[in-house]
Amino acid sequence: MSVTQGDVSRQLVDSSVWSDQDLANHGIPVYDMPFVSVGGGIGSFAMVDTLRIAGITTDQIRVISDLERPSQTYEYLASNSQIRSGHRLRSDSSSTVDCIWGWPGYALREAWGKKTPGVAVQVLLEPVAADYYTPKAGQVYESLNREAARIRWNQMVVPGIVRHVRRRDRGDYFVLSTPPAGSAATKRIAFRSRFIHMAVGYPGVRFLDDLQAYRKEHNDFQRVVNAYEPHDHVYAEMRRRPCTVLVRGAGIVASRVLQRLIDDRDQHGAQTTIVHLFRNYPAGPQGDKATFRRPAAKGWAYQGFNFPKAAWGGQIRDHLESLEGDARRDFIDAIGGTNTAPRKHWREQLDRGEAQGFYLQGRGEVQSVIPIPDTRQIRTVVGGTTGLPTTEYDADFIIDATGLEANIEDHRVVMDLLRHVGAGKNVKGRLDVERDFRVRNADNGEGRIFASGSMTLGGYYAGVDSFLGLQYAALRIHDNLVDAGFGQRIGPGRSTSQWWKWARNTGI
Amino acid sequence: MTPTLAGRMQSRLALLGTVGVVWTALIGLAVPRPEGAETSAIYKALFTALLIVAVAGIVWELVYHALQQYRWEKDWPTLFGLIVAVPEGTMVWILLKNQIPWDAGPVQASTFLTMFITLWLLIWAITNGPLQIVALRWRYRGGRFLGGWG
Structure with missing residues (x-):
């Protein structure tokens, strides 16, 4: 067998289960790392922020990313779609991506920081007597960067692009990454990990x-x-x-x-x-029941956010969690869509x-x-x-x-999960996850794979592609990980003490 | 907020049972009181009012939940949480004056209003954010402390 040292071979790529020896034979260096997040965008950030607050140290987490900062892709897409840093996003005041507690919200901070009490009044009156308050993009990016520094994000980032995630023959997984040319001694490097988090976002426009x-x-x-x-x-x-x-x-x-x-x-x-x-x-309004009718006029269907508010944490979330199959797909379509x-x-x-x-x-x-x-x-x-x-x-x-673009098969690494790890598609053709965002049929021994973000739409939670949805997924994943012995549950005591640290911008 | 029915009830009872009790005990020392009124009499009236807010509130929550069904977003705007203090406070006052559930003694409007308004604002403010510091999952659970998770 001819093998380029430090690189994969066709035989390895075609194999669904890898062993330590396989990678040694290929000369690919293997690093042990309990938790690896693939993506490096806001989905990875929300996950890692939660884990750090749960007491996981930086030496137990790696984020494989080709981004310079977590909000980079988001900023690029928002900017192209004409939302520059001074413009307002479509996001709730309490969907604070830098603060898992959601308080103080962006409106209070803006009112205080910019001495503009009007926005505090707006958030008080929304949506009854005022438009929903939504934060300026720049405020969101700035606060996110502050939190990234506080949790020492950069110490956990490994530059690179993940090509493969494979089961390891003795439990857990391998994550194979291609580092930037010249930055590593070999063309590929691998992580041997128990917990994998996938947050790769959209494949493209x-x-x-x-x-x-x-x-x-x-x-x-x-x-x-x-x-x-x-x-x-x-x-x-x-x-x-x-x-x-x-x-x-x-x-x-x-x-x-x-x-x-x-x-x-x-x-x-x-x-x-x-x-x-x-x-x-x-x-005119969509829906034939007075209790299920979305305002619409002149071609536009109107709601504050991409789903009704209660999809993030109210009766709509509860209802969706109870649905399976086509009923779930149809309900998501009814509350979402254009x-x-x-x-x-x-x-x-x-x-x-x-x-x-x-x-x-x-x-x-x-x-x-x-x-x-x-x-x-x-x-x-x-x-x-x-x-x-x-x-x-x-x-x-x-x-x-x-x-x-939402076709997950356009994502090479997600395709790899479908083809080689055993993951499946949900009712909307995206990655099939449990209510706690664990990828179905992907466990390997003690190992678990999780996914959050747009690639999981069609599961039991609608607002996956949003700041709050990413934080919700992170919290559910965190709770699952605590059951597996990874991290301390963020209960009332830890939550309060960690919020205090957050408020004082004390590094963790 | 986006409460579920169970979340509404749990939140009301939990907050009145903690913040409500502590605040009523504290504000009892500062409320306007008639000349010569016994502190124990003041407390009897105020804690009766607190109990009415809790118990009658269960019925109010059913009404709010029914109204919420006519909102597409299935939410309960922050402003609503303030405005409903008017009918609720009015009803508590009427019940107190009519000695329901029992004779709470003579209570003047300024005493009741001081307690009721400050308590309402305090709980309203806490449930609109700071509560999440202690109860991180509360907002996702539609206001529940028990159930609705996992």
């Missing part, structure tokens, strides 16, 4: 099939863009000359993109005409746009997207659904604001 096809066929990546990729050139050109832009999607990102377009009209004299295309168009936040400013802008004729709505299924010969414009042909005629919309730009 999602494109609507017809837009993806258009981009490839016409090699046009400038005029058809995704809201989650850098696309500031679009706004720049629209400020230079009158343009028509077609926006697709009716979620929070579409709302923010529309705000940016109208802000540019209001503040910079842009003469942009906006065509907003809806595939589904709720014209929706946006009911912000007064956004509604005012769109009403004004409609009245003045610069904001037009279209609806239906897209039939084709084609370039218009001899112009720089693109034609979108929308097929009429029931009762609606076929319509053509010509635009200078198309912005796809429909979301992020």
